Amino acid sequence: MSVVRARRRPSAIFWMALGVGVPLAFLAVFFVWPVLAMVGRGFSDGLPAFEVLTRPRTLRLIGLTLAQAAIASIASVLIGLPIAHVLYRLRFRARGLLRALVIVPFVMPTVVVGVAFRTLLREGGLLGFLELDGTFVAILLALVYFNIAVVVRTVGGTWEGLDSRQEEAAQVLGSPPRRVFFTITLPRLAPSIVAAASIVFLFCSTAFGVVLVLGGSRFGTIETEIWLLTTQFLDLRAASVLSIAQIVIVAGMLLLATRARGRSTAERRVGALHSARAPRRSDALPIAVAAATGVLLSLPIIALVLRSLQVRDGWGVGNYLALAGTGSRNALVVPVWQALGNSLVIAVQATAIAVVIALAASLVLSRTPRSVPGQRALELFDGVLMLPLGVSAVTLGFGFLVTLNQPPLDLRSSPILVPIAQALVALPLVVRTILPVLRGIDPRLRESAAVLGSTPWRVMRDVDLSIVARPVLAASGLAFAVALGEFGATTFLSRPDRPTLPVVIYRLIGLPGGDNFGMAIAAAVVLAAVTVGVMAMVERLRVGTIGAF
């Protein structure tokens, strides 16, 4: 690809090609091929089974998927905006800590959140009186729970950089605060709100673990239906048609998000000096919303911890002690602690893969080519890297099974499949964390280093890599947390004798016996604790791009 400025230097082009080639090859083999193979199954007997789209059940599930994603995105924006205002526009003492906490639900393993919401909403649970267990509302609540952070981080990051003197100018010109918000602030935030909402829509429309745990047999999404059709009814043709439908929806939302992201960069960013201020009385409403949300967000975890300490005859740590075993009536093949060990090892491998690929791709993506075709090519590359964000993890997992089980690549029995699948899921998040930092480097910094006598390699090491070191470390933590909780693809790929913790938890809640459920809760608490611990370390690095889109 001749997208670089330095045409004269063949070595630069070579490394550029490597930076594009390795990620593309990885995506081609481990993403595009499996997904296409899955989709291809739909065409295996002539025409695809489009009639599946006309089944009343399918239509109902597509409707449910879209409705649930739309409602959850709107709710996430409505709740996330006031919180973003409080955490990114106001200056107060505990702000740093609260900004760190708000990301926690986003990285919580879906299975943990599913179990936590059931514990919270079941009869006798903390919010049992609401009688929401097994309802559509419960699913919506859980989806919003995950995604508030996306809105807060994405919109907050933009909001923090907006010069508040535009608002002040409007105020002095006679505009009351509410009008200032609607005529000045909101239009400037609109691109980032659209970007955040479309990403939330994406996450919600492909939600799997949480819907599976909370939805029971009455509610589902396209994603759970694909899972049901492939694993229970072995109707691959119908499943592949649903995969196609899902990919179309996802591609549309990604396009919208990418465009919105492009527009939001038109605003000039300023330091926090010109944006943050002390809280005033007019901030009462957003502060109240933020505080109430904070309490509500902590409830599922509190319910989870409380339930984990309940044993048959009162309170105790029996559920945790049971984690050393394999459950009543030998529900599991391996003890839960061993599953945790598996999870940690696999997550480390997944993190290594995701970070290497993402860094190579980001170093290329951060350059601005002069030629228009070059710019287009990079935009396309950027979009391709985002694709795993929205393509069904179930499709991916099943695609792995149908493609990577024969020469030239027979990896079916290889333990590397699970970390590769998890790396694919984490890859877009890693890119979105480090790419904005690399793009933010003033090109004159590189030019100064070059003029002072640095070779291109040295420039990359001294400028790009040293600036991006902390974000890479933070992104590694994020990737680790995401890999640790990944459920959709892992459930297909993990071998029975080497399960991960989320897979074990899902198995335990599906089995009869109060002891097994208690173990599942205790295991969920352990998984949540590890996740929170990792994110706490990530937040110490203070990288603002984590969880923003």
Added chain:
Amino acid sequence: MALEISNVTVRFGDAASGARAAVDDVSLDIGTGEVLGILGPSGSGKSTLLRAICGLETLSSGTVLWDAADITDQPVHERGFALMFQDGQLFTHQSVAQNVGYALRVRRLPTASRVEQLLALVGLTGFGDRRVTSLSGGEQQRVALARSLAASPRLLLLDEPLSSLDRELRERLARDLRSILATTAQTAIFVTHDQDEAFAVSDRVAILIDGQLVQVGTPTQLRAAPASAAVARFLGLDGAVPGQGTPNP
């Protein structure tokens, strides 16, 4: 007097923690139609004083009166003032005409003809449909001035409006500003760190050093009799200080 501020102090953080006042016990008044310059080195609290007058900063103590009515606690948007920032702060998502007409729309006043009139006043006839990001720095400041003047504010506050421009443009715009303020008989406060600019635009000039008001007077008065050695040094009057004997070494 149109505007009277008495004993205004603005402190960031609390006094107990040793925070120095950004504006320290300042009293000033301005007559209708007068242009008052506030001149001082950077960091002297000029901008903070301006923000305190329009209500964007909360006063630690002191009062602000307009036509003898106490407006100290009046919300910013009800004061009927206008503020023009150093770098314009035009609304980037609106066109030139929308920016200029903003204050009129807020007040539900007709915009079209007034906007054209203002664009003509600042020498930007026909620029209404342009995007503000497509303008040069000087043009942006002209638009910002037109926007500030649109609703005929009782008081126009200008915060270093020319500082981000190059020298030649700055001198030309200073002359334009002076004549525009004169033709509209606009009461205004003009903050700057550049004494030539202050003297060219203002009727009277107040000198602010380290948050304290050290002297107020016409340009002639200030040059003839600087109140202290610090004022003389700041004005670049390095020789003897009239009326003060020799300056401190």
